Amino acid sequence: MGAIQPKLGEPVSDELALVQAAKAGDVGSFEELVRRYDRNVFRIAQHITQNREDAEDVVQDAFLKAYSNLAQFQGQSKFYTWLVRIVVNEALMRLRRRRPERMVSLDEEVKTEEDSLPREVADWSPNPEQQYSQAELRDILTRTIQGLPPSFRTVFVLRDVEGLSTEETAEALDLSIPAVKSRLLRARLQLRERLSRFFQKRESGDGQQ
C-alpha cells in the first residue's frame, strides 16, 4: 500500500513578481493573485465556518486584509501560506461570533471517545462512492466533516484537501509540527470511522456466495 500522491499545486515561479508589483501599487497584479486563490480561500472558509454567507464575507475580508498588509509580507514563506493564515483567522472569528457559547480555538486539546483504537474494521466496497448519487455523497461528506471539532477539521482541510505540507500547515495555523501531526491523525481516523458506516461492504443481498 503506497503513500498518497500529493496534489499538484499552481506554479509559483512568477508569484513573487506579482506580489512585488502589487506592493508597488499595481492592483491588476493583486487581482491575478485573487484569481489564483479565490477558490481555495472560499473552500477553506466554508469548511471552517460551515456557513455560506460567512464564507463569502471571509473571502472578501481576507483578500482585503492581505492587500492592506502586503507590506508585511516578507517573502520568507509562500504567499499562499501567508494568505491562508489570514483566511483561517478571519474564518475562526466568524465562527466564534456565530457560536459564542462554544470556545473555538485551534489550541484546544479535544478528547473524544473516538480517539481510542478504531472500532469499525469492516472493509469498504471497492468503489464506495459509487453506491450513492452525487448529491447523496456530497451530503454524507459534508455532514461527516462538519462533525469534527474545528481544530481537527481545519488541519485536515489544509493538509489533505488543499495539499499544504505539514510545515506549511503548522505555519499557517501557528501550531507546532507535532500538534499538526497529532490533529491530522485523529481527524483522519475519526472521518474514516464515521464514513465506514456508509461505505462498508454489505455482506448480503448482492447475489454472491
Added chain:
Amino acid sequence: MKCSEFLQELTNYLDGAMDDRTKAELEDHLAWCHNCYVVCDTTKKTIEIYRDSQLYELPDDLRTRLRSAIMAKCQARKKEGPERV
C-alpha cells in the same frame, strides 16, 4: 509492533514521511494484521474521497461578484493610502 504503535505511525506512513526501516516494519505488520490493513486502506480512501470530492466549489457567478467587490475595495483603499486596517 503492536497495533497501537502502527496507528501512531499511520499518518507518517500515508504521507510517505519515514525512513526505509520504519516503513519495512510497518509493512511487515500490515502483512499479517488484517485489522490494521483495513484501517490503513480505508483511511487512505477517506483522504482520497475528500480530496476528489469538490465540496464547496465556488460558482462562477459568485466568483465574479466577489472578485469585483474585492477589487473595488482595493482600489478605494489604494486611494486612501496604505496601512489602514
